[in-house]
Amino acid sequence: MNGDNMNRRPRRRFSAAPEAPCPARHCQVCAALESEGLAAREFLKSRMTQAVFETGDGLPEQMLLAGGIIAVSHGAVVIQRLMDDGRRQVVGFRLPGEPVVLGRPARGVTAFAAVPSTLCIVPADAVTALKQNFPGAAMRLCELALSLEDERTEHLAVLGQFTVAEKVAYFLYRLAGKIGSRAPGGVHVDLPMTREDIADYLGATSESVSRQLSRFKRDGLIALPSPDRVIVKDLPALAAEVPFQPVIEDAGGSIGGGGSFRFPPGGDEARVAARP
């Protein structure tokens, strides 16, 4: 469409070793498929392609709207909602093993690679076929998609209620849990996104994010050997800055699973008053 990728410079440095094999055991999508046996995964695997995106490359709109499956193999993808006047809300970051789109058109959002990234792509018709041939696996995928909703709910609370300090602490804490690597001195986290991306994810400005990172650094909670590398030196202290503990990632919420509740109510429980 627009051939002008002249003014699109790599904004992030490190590469994602694009040719390494897909780390399947961490892949949420594959895990969901395998839960019904290996056949479903093989079925999709043979219909799957991979694609490489450079930093800043947008995922084509039809790709997001087609209703196929897109998952991150290497790299990182930013999902965003743009507004008429140029403001944007970053809806989420997708890291290796996580799905960008899961068998359903992505409405009203765009996405781009934050670093050089490899994506697994399953076309929509393959998903349709999966539905017919492996209904159980298709249901599993649907449930995986739903389980991601918990993250959204949490994000809502972060945007609506957290201070900037809490927001940044939350962001680091979650990211450390996802892609942090334990090492002497703390948990190392490579940031695949810019301060601007983080800010738009948290509903803040890049200046505020930068300031808060500096403050955490001054207070000894983190170190910043380079702008895109954070070492969380005191994870518990960081967690203490977050007003709630994140809902534990289940990644396989089951329809009809859950508790032992039977029947209606005597309608009386915590209508907990707001701000007591």
Added chain:
Amino acid sequence: MNGDNMNRRPRRRFSAAPEAPCPARHCQVCAALESEGLAAREFLKSRMTQAVFETGDGLPEQMLLAGGIIAVSHGAVVIQRLMDDGRRQVVGFRLPGEPVVLGRPARGVTAFAAVPSTLCIVPADAVTALKQNFPGAAMRLCELALSLEDERTEHLAVLGQFTVAEKVAYFLYRLAGKIGSRAPGGVHVDLPMTREDIADYLGATSESVSRQLSRFKRDGLIALPSPDRVIVKDLPALAAEVPFQPVIEDAGGSIGGGGSFRFPPGGDEARVAARP
């Protein structure tokens, strides 16, 4: 658990005519079930019960976690995420015909009736049985649940990017579209929730919401015959305050539906710059 409903007074006036029949034609859940024929709906209908909640009654936690189906027949339900220190984020309001929980445990949230409400309740084992006997219908339900996610995405942008004026305009606009009734002089909307609820939904304070409503009133966009009744006199003007047009409610997003996209990319599309 806590028998002290002494200090829980009705905060909202109007009742919901709790004995009127369920307005099925507006019910998203029923619509999803019927799309596969009437059998699935009848199957659930015979296993369904109704329950009445008074203003402020919390939905029992097990009910939310069981993984059954809860839908609003009459009234309104507030879904919220509470934080350790008493802050809360209202995640959504559920109005007649809308599902509160849809075959999946609600993680980390609580819910209560904002006004006297009647809920339809399908126990979890009936949902399990539905899955086995009517896989198509179950898939439809799952997709309905996913389509609600678009609303969440929108909500994220509202919380992260909107000013208070925009937030309140958005809120009124959406509510008018859902439960507004056309009448001479404008669209009438009955608010089943308090200013506090609205504020916690929008990530603002009740004072700010109140002030903004007064401002809209002064500017002639709305009238406020009573605190819980809004007449939107100038809907287009209200819409103009909202920085994006809401994603059109599809309410039946289909897996594998959507566009005509075929295959991978030449990875080049709108990496639209933030705030140009």
Added chain:
DNA sequence: GGCAAGGCCTGATCTAAATCAAAACCATAA
């Protein structure tokens, strides 16, 4: 090497919205 462009950090200032406070309103019950 030198230059230009982004990204990041930090300080100074400004402002939208929160907080604090009090009055008005409204529904229920005595």
Added chain:
DNA sequence: TTATGGTTTTGATTTAGATCAGGCCTTGCC
């Protein structure tokens, strides 16, 4: 009717975070 308790509205003040602006550092290109 009046008293009561909660909700809403409005005003005065404060403040967290946005905006504005400058400087530094890194990266890629000539």
